[in-house]
Each structure stands twice: as structure tokens, then as C-alpha cells.
Amino acid sequence: MVTKQFEGSPKDEADLTRADSLAREIFSDIANKWALLIIETVGERTLRFTELRNEIEGISHKMLTQNLRMLERNGLVDRCVHPTVPPRVEYTLTEPGRALRATVDGMCDWTHRYLGHIETARHQFDT
Amino acid sequence: MVTKQFEGSPKDEADLTRADSLAREIFSDIANKWALLIIETVGERTLRFTELRNEIEGISHKMLTQNLRMLERNGLVDRCVHPTVPPRVEYTLTEPGRALRATVDGMCDWTHRYLGHIETARHQFDT
DNA sequence: CCGGATCCTTATCGATACTG
DNA sequence: CAGTATCGATAAGGATCCGG
Secondary structure, rough: OOOOOOOOOOHHHHHHHHHHHHHHHHHHHHHHHHHHHHHHHHHHHHHEEEHHHHHOOOOOHHHHHHHHHHHHOOEEEEEEEEEOOOOOOEEEOOOHHHHHHHHHHHHHHHHHHHHHHHHHHHHOOOO | OOOOOOOOHHHHHHHHHHHHHHHHHHHHOEEHHHHHHHHHHHOOOOOOOOHHHOOOOOOOOHHHHHHHHHHHOOEEEEEEEEEEOOOOEEEOOHHHHHHHHHHHHHHHHHHHHOOOHHHHHHHHHHO
16 A cells, blocks of 8 residues: 555654655656556567657657656666667666566556456446 | 557457557556556445545545546446435445456555665666 | 657646535 | 536647757
């Protein structure tokens, strides 16, 4: 539970609520579709910017850079710039990134497993 | 992989790309912080609207109803209206909802496990 | 090829007020 | 208590241009 509160000494409590707000901040960062799709797409490979752009259907240049910067800042992806011309920039998952990807895989599996359930639930609801 | 493309007969291909776009749609629905926090908060319990509102820090009335409708439509939460006055509405996870919650738990665990990593990565990046 | 900066168009969100 | 509807403020997102 991300928002869980704790009891304890004033100092502990302060530290824990600070940790909680940080946890919430991180959660808000990564719990959006583009970030998760990027994590999922990079996978075990190493991909260039344009490759990512082509693999993730519908993502704009801006969203991709924006989310890549955010993921890089949080230490989930590694950005490797080759000083060539034209430039070559490669993105890889770090160890924390790969760990997160394991759970994102779970979400993707879930989506496919319950596709039928969801489709019928929608039909039922829309009446 | 959510966006994976397949080969096959024209019919199969059409069905699979349709399934893929549906998968992507579902993924876009649930991959947002409020939806995931709701899934996480309902958990194994049954909660009323206001209880949810109080437990999920920072969520507005509007976001809560909006996401609950969406989750209900996709068959992830069950909405039980008691015909009393004042009304009493209780939300519970369905079986698909509980299955998804398992993976969301994984994301929350991940967040707490890598809190330190992320905090130092941020400091490093911000310089 | 990559990414920043700009402008401009949407969509999101919160606050408020109102019904059963 | 739970939910819908409306309305501004504001943030997100897309398109484009330019510089490294």
C-alpha cells in the first residue's frame, strides 16, 4: 500500500511520511501508459530513440523524450550517447528498470488473459 | 508485449490487430495512477465511496467516480447499491480485479524496494 | 539522429451547485 | 451519501522549427 501510514516516534513518523510521499511521487511518475509501454518495449534489448518511436505505436516525439528523461532521472533507463555524427543514442533498462519490467509484464499478461472478460463486461455495462 | 504484431491469414491478422488495439485500449484505461491506486486500496475489502475517498489521499470526488465507473465498465470492480436512505454504495474487486491487484502489489513493492536507488539517482541526475 | 523550445489546440482536473 | 452537470483554470499533448 503506497499511502500506508505508520506509528512511532515523532522522528520515525516524519521519516516514514516523507518516504510515503516520495513513494507516491514515484508511483505517479511511472503509473502512466507511456512510461509503462516504454519500460515494456525496451525489455532486455538496447534500443535507439527512433527504434523506440517506431515500436511504440502512437507515441509522439515529445512524449517519448519527456518520458525517457523522467525514466532516466529515476534511474530506470540508461542513456548512452555515442559521439558520432549523426548522433546515436541508445536506451537500456537498468537493474531497477528490469525489476519493474517484470511486474509490467504481469500487467500485459493480465490484459491479454482477461480480454474476453472485459469485452463482455463492457457490452453488458453499455446497455 | 501489448503492441505485438502477428502474421497469418488475412482474417487471423485482422482479428489479432483488433485484439491488440483492444488490449492497448484497456492498458491505457488502467495504466494511470488513480485507477491503480483504487485497485490497490479496495484490496480484499469492501469499501464505500467516502471510505475510498478518505483512504486515497489527494483524489477528488470527480476523479474517484470517473475511475470507478471506468473500472466497473471493464468488470474490475463490483458496485453494490443498498436501497436505503441515505444511500450506501459498496465497491469490491471482481475476480479479474483481484488478479490485476496482484500485479499492482508488485509495483508497490517495487516502489518501496527501490526508493533509495531512485532517490540517489535523482540527486545524481539533478546536477 | 536526437532533443530542446515554441506555439497552439485539446483534454484534464477541481470547485461548485444541484438531484435522488 | 452518492452521483451528475457545468464551468473556468491549467496542464498535457501534438506540430513545427531550429541547433548540436
